[in-house]
Amino acid sequence: MSKPLEVGDLVMVVRGKKCCGVGTHIGKIFKIARFISGPAARCWSCGKPQKAVIKAVPPDIHRSGYSLYRLKLIPPLSELERTKEEEGVLA
Numbered sequence: 774m775s776k777p778l779e780v781g782d783l784v785m786v787v788r789g790k791k792c793c794g795v796g797t798h799i800g801k802i803f804k805i806a807r808f809i810s811g812p813a814a815r816c817w818s819c820g821k822p823q824k825a826v827i828k829a830v831p832p833d834i835h836r837s838g839y840s841l842y843r844l845k846l847i848p849p850l851s852e853l854e855r856t857k858e859e860e861g862v863l864a
């Protein structure tokens with residue numbers, strides 16, 4: 774399951790920032806409203822310069838987002854149901 778994330782996908786923040794591992798917002802669930810090309814900037818936590826990366830933006834945030842490596846796709850309910858049914862057959 775490695776389809777690229779798309780607008781409208783439900784995702785959860787599962788990792789901290791790569792450079793210093795700060796885990797803000799871990800567990801936050803949101804629907805991707807859009808993608809932005811995050812500007813090259815300094816990490817607000819440790820001050821290390823950060824490369825510009827694509828970020829997924831939640832609907833309630835306008836100027837910032839989450840780098841894609843921090844996110845995990847939450848499969849649509851229909852897919853969860855299907856998995857459950859398949860497991861039921863095996864059990």
Ligand SMILES: [Zn+2]
Nearest residue numbers: 792793816819
């Ligand atoms: Zn940092």
